[in-house]
Amino acid sequence: MEGPIPPPNGGKVLVIGAGLTGALVSHQLAEAGYQITCVDQGHIGFGSSSRSAACIRAQFSSETIVKAMVYAIRFYKNFGTTMGCDDEVIIQNGYLYPFWTWHEDLWDKAQTQALNMKEWGLAEVELLSPKEATERFPFLLSDGLLGARFSLTDGFLRPDVIMGEAFRHCREEHGVQMTLNCAVTGFITDGNQVTGAQTQKGAVEADVVINCTNAWTGQLMKNLPRPNNSFPVVSPHKRFLYFVDAGDVEIGNWPMTVLPSDAYCHPEHGKLMMGWKYNSRPEPDFKPEDQDKLGVGFHLKHTPVHYGHLMLQEMGFYLPEVQCMPGIHSAACGYYGVTPDSHPLIDWDPDYAGLIHAAGHSGHGAMFAPATALLVQKLLMPEMEIPFTLDHFRIKRDFTHGERNVI
Ligand SMILES: Cc1cc2nc3c(=O)[nH]c(=O)nc-3n(C[C@H](O)[C@H](O)[C@H](O)COP(=O)(O)OP(=O)(O)OC[C@H]3O[C@@H](n4cnc5c(N)ncnc54)[C@H](O)[C@@H]3O)c2cc1C
16 A cells, blocks of 8 residues: 655654664665664664675576666675775675586576576676686586586675664764664554554654564564455575585685575685575564574584585585585574565555565565665655666565575
């Protein structure tokens, strides 16, 4: 349900959630002239944003996402200038997708996708022959290698600096109010119009409230009665990262490498960070402290064989030098907020006016945050021109056409 009328510049906006999405949405709207209050139940980066692998790529399968990610990469490259700081927040060491003879179908798709990506604005994407791939990336298994897709403009982000500097700029330049350690406990409504929120520190009135709570969306929405199941599920699922001691193996120049099975790794602080999606059960009522609980089957100490060993085995087969590494050093985890098609919900609420959602970022909320912020501004200022469309992110959409390149 729209606005009903988007408030003019200077209108009051309450942003719930101080992760990467909340930080960049607050910043985008503050720059546009809105008066922002941002609240979080914990500190800045209390949720997934400080538990993220924070990789960024424009190699996606749909036009909208490729264009949005080309925009996001440019945003992060210009971050220092925008925020008035010296920090680089994006490290562009590339994303590599290698394929072997037993993945012929996937390699065919990867090549077609590369042509599409170029057409949609990702000029840097390259297709490498087996010889080119092993010359540039000698850590790849050469037996049976069919080729690889690579883009050097992809890489990884520094979420702590992004959130810290964006909120600093918000406060110093735009007087954005921040209230931390203060959960939103309910909404203030007038009929079907949301006019603010109840928090642990009192009521906050606003022309528009923006939900940037991602995996907590289901819990937050319990505060708004709905006549039907008109709101799609944002399902909290655990994801795990393992960090491998590289020993004498030189990994500093390895790009992010995504295997055909979607297991991935990249160097981080001298370790090899590995991730692999896992079909974990949804945890709709998770507590903040659950975010770091690895649990049986995943914890290094409690389990003789854990999920990290499977990842290590997968990596070691395709990247044989991994077999020479001393072993797994540590593990971490956090929640994805997953939608049925893995695209976020960025739209007005279907039942309540004055409420916008920017949540359900699945595995790409860190990289997508600049695009999310722009799309939220577009909802408030519909006449604005932006380089990609909102349609993919509407709450009332066909969820059967999901993003194929999700890890
Ligand atoms: C292991 C792992 C690896 C990942 N890897 C990548 C990756 O490589 N690239 C990528 O782009 N993305 C990745 N992601 C996903 C990415 O981290 C998230 O999509 C992104 O951080 C979401 O940011 P957010 O600000 O929307 O949500 P969050 O960072 O979770 O922030 C939500 C905030 O809302 C607050 N909140 C919740 N409920 C309330 C309430 N009632 N009142 C007040 N505040 C509330 C929370 O405290 C929290 O701070 C990964 C995630 C995980 C867990």
